[in-house]
Amino acid sequence: MELVAIFISAVLVQNFVLFYFLGICPFLGVSKKIDSAFSMGLAVTFVMSITAVVSWLINNLILIPYSLEYLQIVSFILVIASLVQLVEMFIRKISPPLYQALGIYLPLITTNCAIMGLALIASLNEYGFVETVIFGFGSGLGFTLAIILMAGIREQLDLADVPEPLKGAGIALIVAGIMALAFNGFIGMLT
Amino acid sequence: MSTKSIGAEYLKGLWDENPVFRQLLGMCPTLAVTGTVITGLAMGLATTFVLIFSSLVVSSIKKLIPAQVRIASYIVVIASFVTIADQFLKAYFYPISKAMGPYVPLIVVNCIILGRQEAFASKNSAGRSLIDALGMSSGFILALLVLSTIREILGAGTFLGYQIMGAWFKPWTIMILPAGAFLTLGVLLGIALAIERKTMRN
Numbered sequence: 505m506e507l508v509a510i511f512i513s514a515v516l517v518q519n520f521v522l523f524y525f526l527g528i529c530p531f532l533g534v535s536k537k538i539d540s541a542f543s544m545g546l547a548v549t550f551v552m553s554i555t556a557v558v559s560w561l562i563n564n565l566i567l568i569p570y571s572l573e574y575l576q577i578v579s580f581i582l583v584i585a586s587l588v589q590l591v592e593m594f595i596r597k598i599s600p601p602l603y604q605a606l607g608i609y610l611p612l613i614t615t616n617c618a619i620m621g622l623a624l625i626a627s628l629n630e631y632g633f634v635e636t637v638i639f640g641f642g643s644g645l646g647f648t649l650a651i652i653l654m655a656g657i658r659e660q661l662d663l664a665d666v667p668e669p670l671k672g673a674g675i676a677l678i679v680a681g682i683m684a685l686a687f688n689g690f691i692g693m694l695t
Numbered sequence: 696m697s698t699k700s701i702g703a704e705y706l707k708g709l710w711d712e713n714p715v716f717r718q719l720l721g722m723c724p725t726l727a728v729t730g731t732v733i734t735g736l737a738m739g740l741a742t743t744f745v746l747i748f749s750s751l752v753v754s755s756i757k758k759l760i761p762a763q764v765r766i767a768s769y770i771v772v773i774a775s776f777v778t779i780a781d782q783f784l785k786a787y788f789y790p791i792s793k794a795m796g797p798y799v800p801l802i803v804v805n806c807i808i809l810g811r812q813e814a815f816a817s818k819n820s821a822g823r824s825l826i827d828a829l830g831m832s833s834g835f836i837l838a839l840l841v842l843s844t845i846r847e848i849l850g851a852g853t854f855l856g857y858q859i860m861g862a863w864f865k866p867w868t869i870m871i872l873p874a875g876a877f878l879t880l881g882v883l884l885g886i887a888l889a890i891e892r893k894t895m896r897n
Contacts, residue, residue: 524727577781620801673719681875
């Protein structure tokens with residue numbers, strides 16, 4: 505039950521984009537078409553799940569036993585940067601079709617604050633191993649859900665009469681605000 | 696190499712190249728910590744500290760860094776200063792550090808900082824990079840203050856914790872919620888663009 509709650513919370517209630525404001529850059533930048541939004545969501549979910557595992561191992565097997573918690577920021581960011589590189593090389597070797605689909609989005613993920621945020625929030629919440637994996641996967645799904653919804657709305661927005669200065673980022677943020685308000689309703693699911 | 700005068704180098708960060716309103720950088724912290732003015736200000740000052748010292752270090756050692764590993768090197772420099780800022784806040788301003796949660800360590804992935812290293816500090820002298828860093832941080836603090844002032848006054852009726860709205864005022868809870876952050880920033884971006892269009896035409 506605990507694990508289900510963590511999963512639902514990560515996908516809907518404490519959505520990474522709409523609650524934690526993490527990953528706003530790809531959320532605004534890659535949400536113009538549903539296809540590319542889906543690929544970006546897939547790439548983020550993939551990297552988030554792996555990051556959750558690796559950052560948990562580093563935190564609990566190296567940093568905490570040797571009282572090196574103050575090195576958390578430096579070690580997490582270096583691990584994430586090299587991890588994304590490794591994942592990219594690995595996918596290119598193992599599955600060229602998947603690489604075709606995710607290719608250009610993977611390098612962008614290194615500088616995506618959602619990945620670093622995932623590692624930090626999982627460690628702040630003191631999740632165990634299984635909880636961290638569920639949290640990582642759920643957060644990725646939550647990001648995918650938010651970015652696909654956004655892309656769907658923006659495809660329709662192209663046809664709408666938006667005031668000139670609000671075109672682009674302005675209206676996208678206002679739409680995100682209304683989405684955040686709607687997602688706020690999911691809080692009732694956990695009480 | 697930049698050839699602007701010192702004054703212009705500083706001022707460009709406030710408006711022409713304002714990181715939030717014009718370049719759309721650093722959106723995550725801008726949205727996340729602006730529920731109250733005090734956390735917004737703390738984020739602005741912490742980011743200023745990291746940006747200034749990273750720019751000084753990167754511009755001083757730019758000749759020693761091989762081009763292939765420059766991004767990784769910048770990240771290590773930035774992460775070190777973020778760690779110092781994080782530990783300092785935890786030690787001396789624990790309640791604020793607690794209220795800001797994961798967003799202090801997340802300064803490390805703030806694209807304003809990495810962006811300035813790549814676009815400016817790696818190509819200019821230490822003195823000029825310092826001015827650029829000061830200008831960009833002032834622009835960032837300005838954006839955080841505008842957003843957090845609007846959200847705190849409308850959302851709680853207070854400014855820096857002091858009650859400033861009369862008893863007739865009913866706080867708009869939405870401004871404290873994440874939705875309020877998105878809506879306010881969206882409208883502000885529109886206003887900034889409208890002002891820009893107007894001044895361009897004249």
